[in-house]
Amino acid sequence: MKSNNTALKIVGEMNEKQKKTISKFLSLILRHNPETIGLRLDTNGWANVEELLSKSAIHNIPCTKKELEEVVETNDKQRFIFNEDHSQIRANQGHSIRVDLNLQSQTPPDFLFHGTVEKFMTSIQSEGLKKMSRQHVHLSRDKETAEKVGDRRGQAIILVILSGAMHKDGYDFYLSENGVWLTDNVPVNYINFEKFNSRI
Numbered sequence: 001m002k003s004n005n006t007a008l009k010i011v012g013e014m015n016e017k018q019k020k021t022i023s024k025f026l027s028l029i030l031r032h033n034p035e036t037i038g039l040r041l042d043t044n045g046w047a048n049v050e051e052l053l054s055k056s057a058i059h060n061i062p063c064t065k066k067e068l069e070e071v072v073e074t075n076d077k078q079r080f081i082f083n084e085d086h087s088q089i090r091a092n093q094g095h096s097i098r099v100d101l102n103l104q105s106q107t108p109p110d111f112l113f114h115g116t117v118e119k120f121m122t123s124i125q126s127e128g129l130k131k132m133s134r135q136h137v138h139l140s141r142d143k144e145t146a147e148k149v150g151d152r153r154g155q156a157i158i159l160v161i162l163s164g165a166m167h168k169d170g171y172d173f174y175l176s177e178n179g180v181w182l183t184d185n186v187p188v189n190y191i192n193f194e195k196f197n198s199r200i
Protein backbone atom coordinates (compact mmCIF):
# COMPACT_ATOMS: atom_id res chain seq x y z
CA MET A 1 0.00 0.00 0.00
CA LYS A 2 2.86 2.31 0.87
CA SER A 3 4.28 2.16 -2.64
CA ASN A 4 0.86 3.04 -4.10
CA ASN A 5 0.70 6.13 -1.94
CA THR A 6 4.16 7.15 -3.05
CA ALA A 7 3.23 6.63 -6.67
CA LEU A 8 0.13 8.76 -6.21
CA LYS A 9 2.21 11.50 -4.68
CA ILE A 10 4.61 11.53 -7.61
CA VAL A 11 1.74 11.82 -10.07
CA GLY A 12 -0.11 14.45 -8.04
CA GLU A 13 2.66 16.80 -6.95
CA MET A 14 5.78 18.19 -8.48
CA ASN A 15 8.99 18.09 -6.52
CA GLU A 16 11.22 21.18 -6.16
CA LYS A 17 13.60 19.97 -8.87
CA GLN A 18 10.77 19.59 -11.40
CA LYS A 19 9.43 23.02 -10.51
CA LYS A 20 12.86 24.57 -10.91
CA THR A 21 13.33 22.94 -14.31
CA ILE A 22 10.04 24.35 -15.54
CA SER A 23 10.69 27.77 -13.99
CA LYS A 24 14.09 28.00 -15.71
CA PHE A 25 12.53 26.91 -18.98
CA LEU A 26 9.80 29.54 -18.61
CA SER A 27 12.43 32.22 -17.92
CA LEU A 28 14.21 31.25 -21.12
CA ILE A 29 11.04 31.24 -23.20
CA LEU A 30 9.19 34.20 -21.69
CA ARG A 31 12.16 36.53 -21.14
CA HIS A 32 14.76 35.69 -23.72
CA ASN A 33 14.13 33.18 -26.52
CA PRO A 34 10.49 32.27 -27.27
CA GLU A 35 11.59 31.22 -30.75
CA THR A 36 13.46 28.27 -29.18
CA ILE A 37 10.10 26.48 -29.25
CA GLY A 38 8.59 28.47 -32.12
CA LEU A 39 6.49 30.65 -29.83
CA ARG A 40 5.67 34.32 -30.34
CA LEU A 41 4.99 36.74 -27.52
CA ASP A 42 2.74 39.74 -28.14
CA THR A 43 4.10 43.27 -27.80
CA ASN A 44 3.32 43.20 -24.08
CA GLY A 45 5.21 39.97 -23.51
CA TRP A 46 2.18 37.66 -23.23
CA ALA A 47 2.23 34.07 -24.50
CA ASN A 48 -0.86 31.99 -25.15
CA VAL A 49 -0.94 29.29 -22.45
CA GLU A 50 -2.30 26.45 -24.64
CA GLU A 51 0.26 27.19 -27.33
CA LEU A 52 3.07 27.39 -24.76
CA LEU A 53 2.10 24.00 -23.31
CA SER A 54 1.73 22.23 -26.65
CA LYS A 55 4.97 23.66 -28.04
CA SER A 56 6.83 22.86 -24.80
CA ALA A 57 5.65 19.24 -25.00
CA ILE A 58 6.90 18.95 -28.57
CA HIS A 59 10.28 20.18 -27.31
CA ASN A 60 10.45 17.58 -24.56
CA ILE A 61 9.35 19.79 -21.67
CA PRO A 62 5.96 18.25 -20.93
CA CYS A 63 3.93 20.30 -18.47
CA THR A 64 0.23 20.20 -17.70
CA LYS A 65 -1.85 23.30 -17.12
CA LYS A 66 -2.14 22.33 -13.46
CA GLU A 67 1.63 22.03 -13.14
CA LEU A 68 2.09 25.41 -14.80
CA GLU A 69 -0.37 26.93 -12.32
CA GLU A 70 1.62 25.38 -9.48
CA VAL A 71 4.94 26.70 -10.77
CA VAL A 72 3.55 30.23 -11.16
CA GLU A 73 1.89 30.19 -7.76
CA THR A 74 4.81 28.80 -5.77
CA ASN A 75 7.64 30.53 -7.61
CA ASP A 76 10.07 32.01 -5.06
CA LYS A 77 10.32 35.35 -6.84
CA GLN A 78 6.87 35.40 -8.42
CA ARG A 79 8.60 35.61 -11.79
CA PHE A 80 5.49 34.89 -13.88
CA ILE A 81 1.90 36.07 -13.99
CA PHE A 82 -1.30 34.93 -15.71
CA ASN A 83 -3.88 37.29 -17.18
CA GLU A 84 -7.30 37.29 -15.58
CA ASP A 85 -8.72 34.16 -17.23
CA HIS A 86 -5.34 32.36 -17.22
CA SER A 87 -5.32 32.04 -21.00
CA GLN A 88 -2.08 34.05 -21.20
CA ILE A 89 1.15 34.14 -19.22
CA ARG A 90 4.16 36.45 -19.12
CA ALA A 91 7.30 37.15 -17.10
CA ASN A 92 7.01 40.00 -14.61
CA GLN A 93 10.50 41.33 -15.39
CA GLY A 94 14.00 40.28 -16.44
CA HIS A 95 13.45 40.38 -20.21
CA SER A 96 16.24 40.70 -22.71
CA ILE A 97 13.75 40.86 -25.58
CA ARG A 98 11.94 44.14 -26.06
CA VAL A 99 8.47 44.00 -24.52
CA ASP A 100 6.21 46.74 -23.20
CA LEU A 101 5.15 45.80 -19.67
CA ASN A 102 3.08 49.00 -19.39
CA LEU A 103 4.95 49.94 -16.23
CA GLN A 104 4.10 53.36 -14.82
CA SER A 105 6.88 55.57 -13.55
CA GLN A 106 6.86 55.65 -9.72
CA THR A 107 8.62 57.46 -6.92
CA PRO A 108 11.26 55.10 -5.49
CA PRO A 109 12.46 54.96 -1.89
CA ASP A 110 15.42 57.27 -1.13
CA PHE A 111 17.83 54.34 -1.37
CA LEU A 112 17.81 51.11 -3.33
CA PHE A 113 20.39 48.31 -3.52
CA HIS A 114 22.21 46.49 -6.28
CA GLY A 115 24.21 43.29 -5.81
CA THR A 116 27.19 42.70 -8.04
CA VAL A 117 30.70 41.22 -7.89
CA GLU A 118 34.25 42.56 -7.82
CA LYS A 119 35.16 41.75 -11.41
CA PHE A 120 32.60 44.29 -12.67
CA MET A 121 33.62 47.08 -10.29
CA THR A 122 36.26 48.85 -12.42
CA SER A 123 33.76 49.17 -15.21
CA ILE A 124 30.86 50.15 -12.91
CA GLN A 125 33.04 52.79 -11.24
CA SER A 126 33.79 54.38 -14.57
CA GLU A 127 30.47 54.07 -16.42
CA GLY A 128 27.85 53.44 -13.73
CA LEU A 129 25.29 50.63 -13.79
CA LYS A 130 24.11 49.65 -17.24
CA LYS A 131 21.27 47.32 -18.15
CA MET A 132 23.66 45.02 -20.03
CA SER A 133 21.64 42.34 -21.85
CA ARG A 134 18.36 43.09 -20.03
CA GLN A 135 15.77 45.81 -20.55
CA HIS A 136 16.54 47.52 -17.23
CA VAL A 137 19.01 47.75 -14.37
CA HIS A 138 17.54 45.69 -11.50
CA LEU A 139 17.47 47.16 -8.00
CA SER A 140 15.96 45.99 -4.73
CA ARG A 141 14.40 47.67 -1.74
CA ASP A 142 16.31 45.49 0.71
CA LYS A 143 19.97 44.61 1.09
CA GLU A 144 19.32 40.88 1.52
CA THR A 145 17.85 40.54 -1.96
CA ALA A 146 20.80 42.42 -3.47
CA GLU A 147 23.12 40.10 -1.60
CA LYS A 148 21.43 37.05 -3.10
CA VAL A 149 21.61 38.57 -6.59
CA GLY A 150 25.35 39.25 -6.20
CA ASP A 151 26.00 35.84 -4.65
CA ARG A 152 24.84 34.18 -7.88
CA ARG A 153 28.20 35.23 -9.31
CA GLY A 154 30.53 34.91 -6.30
CA GLN A 155 31.05 37.10 -3.26
CA ALA A 156 28.38 39.81 -3.39
CA ILE A 157 29.27 43.49 -3.31
CA ILE A 158 26.33 45.66 -2.36
CA LEU A 159 26.02 49.09 -3.93
CA VAL A 160 23.72 51.71 -2.42
CA ILE A 161 21.87 53.67 -5.07
CA LEU A 162 20.73 57.23 -4.37
CA SER A 163 17.39 56.57 -6.05
CA GLY A 164 15.56 59.46 -4.36
CA ALA A 165 18.09 61.97 -5.72
CA MET A 166 18.03 60.33 -9.13
CA HIS A 167 14.27 60.56 -9.28
CA LYS A 168 14.36 64.24 -8.25
CA ASP A 169 16.80 64.80 -11.09
CA GLY A 170 14.34 63.37 -13.59
CA TYR A 171 15.27 59.69 -13.89
CA ASP A 172 12.34 57.29 -14.22
CA PHE A 173 11.85 54.31 -11.92
CA TYR A 174 9.41 51.44 -12.34
CA LEU A 175 8.23 48.77 -9.94
CA SER A 176 7.57 45.35 -11.45
CA GLU A 177 4.59 43.22 -10.37
CA ASN A 178 6.98 41.12 -8.29
CA GLY A 179 8.61 44.02 -6.45
CA VAL A 180 11.81 44.58 -8.43
CA TRP A 181 12.76 48.25 -8.96
CA LEU A 182 13.80 48.98 -12.52
CA THR A 183 15.54 51.90 -14.18
CA ASP A 184 17.40 52.50 -17.42
CA ASN A 185 20.87 53.19 -16.04
CA VAL A 186 22.51 54.51 -12.89
CA PRO A 187 25.22 57.14 -13.45
CA VAL A 188 28.29 56.88 -11.18
CA ASN A 189 27.42 59.97 -9.15
CA TYR A 190 24.31 58.23 -7.77
CA ILE A 191 26.20 55.17 -6.55
CA ASN A 192 27.68 55.00 -3.08
CA PHE A 193 31.04 53.21 -3.44
CA GLU A 194 32.23 54.11 0.04
CA LYS A 195 32.19 50.61 1.48
CA PHE A 196 33.83 49.08 -1.57
CA ASN A 197 36.54 51.75 -1.76
CA SER A 198 37.36 51.46 1.93
CA ARG A 199 38.46 47.86 1.30
CA ILE A 200 41.06 48.74 -1.33
Ligand code: HQG
Residues within 6 Å of the ligand: 027, 077, 079, 094, 115, 116, 117, 120, 123, 124, 127, 128, 129, 130, 131, 132, 133, 134, 137, 138, 148, 149, 153, 180
Ligand atom coordinates in the same frame (compact mmCIF):
# COMPACT_ATOMS: atom_id res chain seq x y z
C1 HQG B 1 26.70 44.08 -13.99
C2 HQG B 1 17.96 37.46 -11.41
C3 HQG B 1 30.13 45.88 -15.96
C4 HQG B 1 25.63 43.97 -12.93
C5 HQG B 1 18.47 38.20 -10.22
C6 HQG B 1 25.30 42.49 -13.01
C7 HQG B 1 17.99 39.61 -10.45
C8 HQG B 1 28.02 45.84 -15.10
C9 HQG B 1 25.52 42.15 -14.47
C10 HQG B 1 17.91 39.71 -11.94
C11 HQG B 1 27.83 47.19 -15.44
C12 HQG B 1 24.22 42.05 -15.25
C13 HQG B 1 18.91 40.66 -12.50
C14 HQG B 1 28.89 47.87 -16.06
C15 HQG B 1 26.03 46.47 -14.50
N1 HQG B 1 30.02 47.18 -16.30
N2 HQG B 1 29.16 45.19 -15.36
N3 HQG B 1 28.81 49.16 -16.42
N4 HQG B 1 26.59 47.56 -15.05
N5 HQG B 1 26.90 45.44 -14.51
O1 HQG B 1 21.79 39.20 -14.62
O2 HQG B 1 21.10 42.59 -11.60
O3 HQG B 1 16.46 34.72 -10.93
O4 HQG B 1 21.50 41.18 -16.19
O5 HQG B 1 26.12 44.37 -11.67
O6 HQG B 1 18.06 37.64 -9.01
O7 HQG B 1 22.62 40.52 -11.75
O8 HQG B 1 16.59 35.69 -13.22
O9 HQG B 1 21.48 41.56 -13.77
O10 HQG B 1 26.18 41.74 -12.21
O11 HQG B 1 16.77 39.90 -9.89
O12 HQG B 1 14.57 36.08 -11.77
O13 HQG B 1 26.28 43.22 -15.02
O14 HQG B 1 18.13 38.39 -12.43
O15 HQG B 1 16.64 37.15 -11.25
O16 HQG B 1 23.59 40.84 -14.87
O17 HQG B 1 20.21 40.28 -12.07
P1 HQG B 1 22.03 40.62 -14.93
P2 HQG B 1 21.42 41.28 -12.21
P3 HQG B 1 16.03 35.83 -11.83
